[in-house]
Structures are given as structure tokens and as C-alpha cells.
Amino acid sequence: MSLLEVRDLKVSFDTSDGLVQAVRGVSFTVERGKTLGIVGESGSGKSVSTQTLLGLTAGALIDGEALFEGQDLLAMTDEQLRRVRGKEIAMIFQDPLSSLHPLYKVGKQIAEMIRQHEPDVNKAQARKRAIELLGMVGIPEPGQRVDDYPHQFSGGMRQRAMIAMSLALNPKLIVADEPTTALDATVQAQILDLMLRLQREFDTALIMITHDLGVIADLADDVLVMYGGKPVEHADRRSLYYRPHHPYTKGLLESIPGSTGAKTRLKPIGGQPPSLINLPTGCAFHPRCEYVMDRCVTEEPLLAAVGDKDGFPDLGHTSACWLPKEAAGLDAEAENLRQEAVALGRSADSPAATVVDAGEAQ
Amino acid sequence: MLRFLIRRILFGILVLWIVTLGVFLLFFATSDDPAARFAGKSATPATLALVRHRLGLDDPLPVQYWHFLTRLLRGDLGYSFATQSPVTDMIKQALPASLSLILGAAVLWLAAGIVAGVISATRARTLLDRGITLAVLLGISMPAFIVGLTLSYVFAVKLQIFPQTQYVPIQNNPLQWFEHMVLPWITLALLQSAIYTRLTRGSLLDVLGEDYIRTARAKGLPERRVIYRHGLRSALTPVVTQAGVDIGVLIGGTLVTESVFGLQGIGQLTVQSLTIGDLPVIMGVVLIAAFFVVLGNLVVDVVYSFLDPRVRLS
Numbered sequence: 124m125s126l127l128e129v130r131d132l133k134v135s136f137d138t139s140d141g142l143v144q145a146v147r148g149v150s151f152t153v154e155r156g157k158t159l160g161i162v163g164e165s166g167s168g169k170s171v172s173t174q175t176l177l178g179l180t181a182g183a184l185i186d187g188e189a190l191f192e193g194q195d196l197l198a199m200t201d202e203q204l205r206r207v208r209g210k211e212i213a214m215i216f217q218d219p220l221s222s223l224h225p226l227y228k229v230g231k232q233i234a235e236m237i238r239q240h241e242p243d244v245n246k247a248q249a250r251k252r253a254i255e256l257l258g259m260v261g262i263p264e265p266g267q268r269v270d271d272y273p274h275q276f277s278g279g280m281r282q283r284a285m286i287a288m289s290l291a292l293n294p295k296l297i298v299a300d301e302p303t304t305a306l307d308a309t310v311q312a313q314i315l316d317l318m319l320r321l322q323r324e325f326d327t328a329l330i331m332i333t334h335d336l337g338v339i340a341d342l343a344d345d346v347l348v349m350y351g352g353k354p355v356e357h358a359d360r361r362s363l364y365y366r367p368h369h370p371y372t373k374g375l376l377e378s379i380p381g382s383t384g385a386k387t388r389l390k391p392i393g394g395q396p397p398s399l400i401n402l403p404t405g406c407a408f409h410p411r412c413e414y415v416m417d418r419c420v421t422e423e424p425l426l427a428a429v430g431d432k433d434g435f436p437d438l439g440h441t442s443a444c445w446l447p448k449e450a451a452g453l454d455a456e457a458e459n460l461r462q463e464a465v466a467l468g469r470s471a472d473s474p475a476a477t478v479v480d481a482g483e484a485q
Numbered sequence: 486m487l488r489f490l491i492r493r494i495l496f497g498i499l500v501l502w503i504v505t506l507g508v509f510l511l512f513f514a515t516s517d518d519p520a521a522r523f524a525g526k527s528a529t530p531a532t533l534a535l536v537r538h539r540l541g542l543d544d545p546l547p548v549q550y551w552h553f554l555t556r557l558l559r560g561d562l563g564y565s566f567a568t569q570s571p572v573t574d575m576i577k578q579a580l581p582a583s584l585s586l587i588l589g590a591a592v593l594w595l596a597a598g599i600v601a602g603v604i605s606a607t608r609a610r611t612l613l614d615r616g617i618t619l620a621v622l623l624g625i626s627m628p629a630f631i632v633g634l635t636l637s638y639v640f641a642v643k644l645q646i647f648p649q650t651q652y653v654p655i656q657n658n659p660l661q662w663f664e665h666m667v668l669p670w671i672t673l674a675l676l677q678s679a680i681y682t683r684l685t686r687g688s689l690l691d692v693l694g695e696d697y698i699r700t701a702r703a704k705g706l707p708e709r710r711v712i713y714r715h716g717l718r719s720a721l722t723p724v725v726t727q728a729g730v731d732i733g734v735l736i737g738g739t740l741v742t743e744s745v746f747g748l749q750g751i752g753q754l755t756v757q758s759l760t761i762g763d764l765p766v767i768m769g770v771v772l773i774a775a776f777f778v779v780l781g782n783l784v785v786d787v788v789y790s791f792l793d794p795r796v797r798l799s
Contacts, residue, residue, distance in 0.1 A: 179699055201708070209705035216703075221696035224715055226793060236704040272794045288704070 124193055126295060126328050127153040127176075132187035132197075134168070134175050141400040145171040145183075147352040151345075153296065158322065158329040160343030160360075162336055162375065166396045168352035169332045173298045177212060178204045191296075210240045213289035217301040219281035223273040230254065230269030233288045240292055256287035260317060279310035283317065290321060296328045303338060315342065337379045340364065345439075348372045351397045351407035354426060358440040368429040368442035368451035370412050370461075376453065406444070414461050416468030418445055486790065493786045497779040504775040505557065508768045509550050562772070563765040565758075572769035575754060580773070582652040583750035585662065586669050586742065587735045593674035594681055595728060599721070601678070602685025606720075607712055609690060617682060624679030633672040633745035640668060652748045669746040673739060677731065684727055689720040722792050726785050733781020737774025 134146040146168040153159045161169045174180050176189050176196050189196040191211065196204065208214075216222040224232055233256060234249035244252075250269065257265035260283040273281055282302060289297050299318065303311040319342055322329050331339050339346065339360075346363045348356040348371065356369040367373045374392040394411035397403055403410050409419040422445070429448040430437030442451075445468070450460035520537040521528070528536070537543050541552055556563070562572035605617045641649040647668050648661075655662040692698065693716050701715040702708075740752035751770055758766035790796045 174699075177703060179702055205705050205707060207705070208703055214700075214703040216696060216700065218696060222700045224697040224701070224719075225795060226718055235706070239704065239706055239710075274795050285700075 125152040126155045128190040130188040132172055134171050135184045143399045144352055145399055149354055151347050153328050155328055156326045157344045158331060158342050160339035160346040161332045163349035164334055164396045167349040169349050170300050173330060177208050209236050210292045211294055212296045213294040215285050215289050215299040215302045218305045219285050223281060225273055228270050228272055229284050233291055237291050256291055260287040278306050282314050298330045300332045336375050352399060356442040362430055362440045366451040369444045370414050371408050414465050416445055416465055417470060493783055497783050500779050501775060508771050509553055512764055562769040565766050566763045567761055572765050576769050576773050579749055579751050579754045581654055582748040583736050585666055586739060586748060587732055589666055590670045590673035591732050593670055594677035597678040598681025599685050601682040605686040606689035621679040621682050624675055629676055629741040630745055632675055633742055636668050636672055669742050673742045685724055688723050689716055692716050692720045725788055729781045729785030733778040736777040
């Protein structure tokens with residue numbers, strides 16, 4: 124049994140502007156001790172899908188299943204879910220300054236969580252454990268810093284404190300939501316190293332949410348790429364980085380500095396993420412896609428196997444794109460296959476041609 | 486912490502000094518000859534000159550200001566034109582009624598306002614929240630004298646649960662003091678608690694949207710603890726600030742409630758002295774009101790630094 128198995132999760136919010144379809148059907152599994160990377164732009168639904176698991180999205184309309192050790196998180200009562208939070212599944216958030224309570228000492232915030240889930244632990248013991256945890260995540264002189272307030276910590280130290288808190292009860296799963304985005308590049312690398320080390324030490328499963336494929340290049344076992352509230356590509360790390368199939372994944376890889384060699388310029392993905400109230404017809408990515416074909420405008424592609432494993436379709440590598448499954452990878456051969464498909468798939472007066480014209484006019 | 490406090494006190498003193506200057510100039514800007522008022526209508530020019538000399542009104546302005554300031558520091562605010570009694574004594578007599586009214590009412594309005602505000606915020610956009618909002622609107626738009634007179638009529642005249650009007654000093658009879666204060670407290674608190682309900686509701690709603698509240702929930706804390714220990718703790722800071730300022734301001738200005746319930750407080754004293762142009766008393770009440778506003782702000786600053794560790798260091 125997988126540690127976490129999410130099946131066809133849908134989350135929407137009823138707002139005065141209309142129904143916001145934040146997540147439109149996501150499925151993934153996380154195995155014990157493994158790392159899943161979830162990648163996408165803001166508004167792709169990556170944070171909402173994980174926060175929904177712990178009931179942190181107030182007012183959301185939720186559909187689907189999320190089995191954690193066989194128990195459906197989405198069907199739990201508030202009290203059952205509260206016992207899971209922090210104890211079984213811990214979370215680390217993006218901005219460590221705003222995520223820590225500004226009026227309470229760092230150590231107290233860690234101790235509070237320990238005592239909430241383990242009522243037998245007294246104050247002194249909880250404080251001692253908070254000091255140990257702070258030391259473990261590399262806070263110097265933890266015995267003194269335990270009584271500091273969050274504003275007395277630097278950005279990196281605050282995130283270390285959040286990591287210490289997440290590990291406090293030795294949870295089976297940690298969800299880290301853009302844990303390094305708000306930090307300096309050098310600190311980012313330190314925090315990622317720390318997380319990797321501690322994850323191995325504690326044998327914790329990790330869901331790492333990021334908009335930057337570079338962040339999880341060393342970390343993730345599997346990667347799920349999301350766009351417009353849906354998964355567009357799902358693969359093991361190697362396949363995803365070397366044989367990306369979906370043009371959006373390819374675009375994300377090409378927008379990592381240094382990814383395509385020092386001589387080429389960074390290639391940003393043009394256009395804006397789609398409105399989740401008014402989604403494009405067909406494939407949600409088609410207005411921004413350089414390989415858009417006629418059917419992309421009208422028909423929505425579903426996740427399908429694109430890789431081969433010992434002559435059979437590799438179900439571990441799926442992509443939701445109308446390009447032929449052989450057209451995966453960053454090499455010239457894959458690019459030729461893509462261009463051929465596009466040449467065949469676009470008619471002169473097609474809707475796709477208008478999309479391309481509009482894109483070039485920008 | 487000590488440096489912070491000293492800086493705040495010095496700042497308060499500066500504000501008070503500016504007020505004394507303003508009050509002093511006001512004294513001279515008013516057209517009436519103070520000596521004529523003091524000496525009475527039938528005074529001869531010789532008496533007038535004598536009075537003027539006795540009051541020091543023939544000295545140059547800066548000298549007069551210096552005398553005024555030194556007398557003030559000794560607690561001497563001069564004598565009332567109308568009653569010839571020392572202004573300091575008149576204020577001393579009026580102050581207990583005002584302080585009793587405002588401090589007692591503050592306890593009530595803070596308790597009611599915060600409780601209603603929390604209920605309103607945690608059940609935002611429900612029927613209960615809307616009901617509270619309606620009550621608040623009524624509370625804010627109801628003039629104090631209507632509330633006061635209604636309460637007085639129902640509870641003092643008709644039902645006779647509480648005695649009518651008059652201030653009984655607390656040192657004379659605490660029980661009677663309390664009985665006499667209940668209706669004035671409710672009157673003042675009703676209006677104020679409406680404002681504080683809105684303030685608490687807004688502040689708490691803001692805080693509950695903060696990232697650290699999400700962290701508190703993600704830690705597995707019970708919702709009660711999330712709201713009170715994590716949410717309300719932060720949300721109360723602006724409420725406390727407002728309370729300190731309000732209490733300071735109200736000590737010089739609860740005229741309506743004082744009049745309705747016959748409390749001889751600072752508000753009543755102000756109006757009486759204003760109607761007859763009793764300048765020394767006017768100066769006295771202005772100064773005492775300014776003093777309490779400054780004091781209120783000082784207390785807020787100190788309390789604030791205890792509530793928020795970030796203030797202590799800066």
C-alpha cells in the first residue's frame with residue numbers, strides 16, 4: 124500500500140466572479156521515504172491540491188479521494204484530520220517570516236506542537252526537544268536561540284526553524300510548498316541540502332512543490348508537472364529531465380538558467396497562465412504552445428503513456444499532449460518529429476493558425 | 486526598554502508643553518479683559534488697575550507665561566472667575582466622577598466588544614454575524630442621550646432597579662457608588678462596544694488570513710486554540726491601542742452621559758465654564774484633558790511593547 128494515494132482530486136472555489144476551478148482532476152501516489160516533486164506556475168493548482176489534503180483550504184468544494192495509509196483524508200472529521208496534521212503529515216510553507224507567529228518565541232512554537240500531540244510531555248521536556256531540533260537543523264547555539272522571536276532570525280534560519288518544526292513529531296510525510304522560493308540563492312542550496320539529508324535520516328516521504336524544475340533536480344524520485352489545475356506530465360525524474368514530452372515541461376526545462384548550455388539564451392514561456400474561471404477550450408496550454416495544432420484548440424488531451432519500457436508502454440511516464448509519443452526529448456530528432464506533426468496537424472485556415480498569429484503579433 | 490520609555494515620556498511632555506502654550510495664548514486672544522471679569526462690573530479704573538497688577542497682567546507676555554508655567558508646575562491653575570475657588574479644587578472634585586464613568590465603562594465595552602467581535606469574525610457572513618452587524622449599526626447611530634434617558638426611565642424610574650442619578654464617591658460607599666454608576670456605564674459602553682465589535686471583527690478577520698494561522702492549523706492545533714491563542718493575540722493589538730486613546734480622550738469629553746445622569750464630571754465642568762466664559766477653568770479642563778490623552782497614549786505605547794516583541798527592540 125502506498126503511503127499516499129490521491130485519486131482524481133478536484134477542488135474549486137465559488138467566488139463572486141464565478142467558479143474558480145483550481146484543481147481539475149489530479150492523481151498521484153507517494154511511496155514511503157520517496158520524494159514527489161510537483162511543478163507548475165502560480166495558479167497551476169499545485170499548492171491548493173496539497174493544502175486540500177489537510178483541510179487547509181477553507182470554503183473549497185472538494186471531490187475525489189486521498190488515501191493516507193488507506194484512510195481517506197478528505198472524508199475525515201475535523202478532529203481526525205487535526206490528529207494527522209503535524210503528527211503524520213507536516214507542512215513547510217514558502218515565506219518563513221509570515222509563516223511563524225511574530226509574537227511567540229520560536230522554541231515555544233515548536234514546543235506547542237509537540238505538547239499538542241503528546242500531552243504527556245511537560246514544558247521542560249518539550250523545550251529540550253525544541254533545542255535539539257533547532258541544533259539538528261543547524262541553528263547555532265540553539266540553547267539561546269530557542270528563546271528568540273522569529274524577527275530575530277535571518278530568512279534562512281527561519282526556514283530551518285520551520286523544518287525543525289515539521290520534523291518534531293517524526294511525520295511520515297512532509298509537504299514542502301516552495302520552501303526555498305523566498306530565500307537567497309546560496310541559502311536555497313543549503314536548505315535543499317538540509318532537507319535531503321534529514322529526509323534520508325528520518326526516512327520521511329516528501330512532496331516538494333516548486334515552480335523551478337532546477338530545485339528538485341537532485342531531490343525528486345518522481346515529478347508531476349501541473350498546468351491550469353491539471354497534471355500535464357508525470358514521470359520519474361530521469362525521464363522527465365531527459366525525455367520531456369509535453370511542450371510545457373520542455374518550456375520549464377528551457378527556462379532554467381544554464382540548462383541548455385551557456386551559449387543559448389534563456390527561453391521564457393510566452394503569455395500568461397490561464398484564468399481558472401474561464402479556461403481555454405481544448406488543451407489549457409494551447410494559447411501559449413509553439414506546437415499548437417488544430418485539434419488542441421477543440422479537444423482536450425488526456426494523460427497517456429509516452430515512454431517505452433522493455434517494448435511495452437511505460438505507464439510511469441505519461442503526458443497529456445496530442446504530439447506523437449515518440450516526440451519526447453530535447454534533441455534534434457525529437458524536434459523534427461514535433462515539427463512534422465505540427466505541419467500535418469495545422470490547416471491553413473485553422474483555429475491553431477490564428478493562435479500562432481496572435482502569439483507572434485505580441 | 487527603559488530608553489524607549491524615557492523617549493516616550495519626553496515626547497509626552499513636549500506635547501503637553503505645546504498645549505500649555507496654546508492655552509495661554511488662547512487666554513489672551515479672547516477679547517474680554519480678564520481683569521474686568523475678575524473685578525466685577527462696577528469696578529473703578531483704579532480697582533481695575535490694581536487687579537490687573539495683582540494678577541500680573543501688566544507684565545510682558547513671556548514673563549506672564551513663565552509665571553503661568555511655574556504656577557502650573559506647582560499645581561496652581563488660578564481661580565475661577567465665577568466662583569473664585571481654585572481651579573485645581575474644581576477639577577479634583579469633578580475628576581472622580583469622570584474617571585469612574587470611563588474606566589468602568591471601558592471594562593464593559595472592551596469585554597462586550599471583543600466577545601461580539603470574535604463571534605462575528607469566526608462566523609463571518611452568517612446570520613449571527615449579520616445580526617451583530619445590525620446591532621452595531623444601531624448602537625453607533627443611537628445618540629447617547631436617547632440611550633441614557635431610555636435606560637434611566639426604564640430601570641430607574643419605572644422598574645426602580647437602580648437609583649436615579651447623582652454621583653456617590655467610591656470612598657463614601659462603594660456599593661452605592663456601583664449602583665449609581667451601572668446605568669451610566671451601560672449607556673457609554675453601548676455606544677463604544679459597537680465600535681469595538683467592528684474593530685475586533687475586522688482585525689481578527691485580517692489576522693485569520695495570515696500565513697501563521699495556516700501554520701497553526703497545519704500543526705494540528707484545535708480550532709479554539711488557533712483562534713484565541715494565535716489569532717486573537719495578534720488581533721488585540723490595534724484594539725488595545727484604540728482603547729488607550731479612547732479612554733484618554735473620553736475623560737475630557739463624556740458630556741452627554743454625564744449630563745443625563747447628573748454626574749458632575751469634567752465634561753459638565755467644561756460646558757459650564759464655556760457658557761459663562763470662565764477662562765481659568767476652561768484652561769484647566771483643556772490641560773487636564775490633554776494630560777489624559779498623553780497619558781493614554783503613553784500607556785498604549787508601554788502595553789504595546791509588551792504585546793509585540795518587535796516594538797521592544799526598535
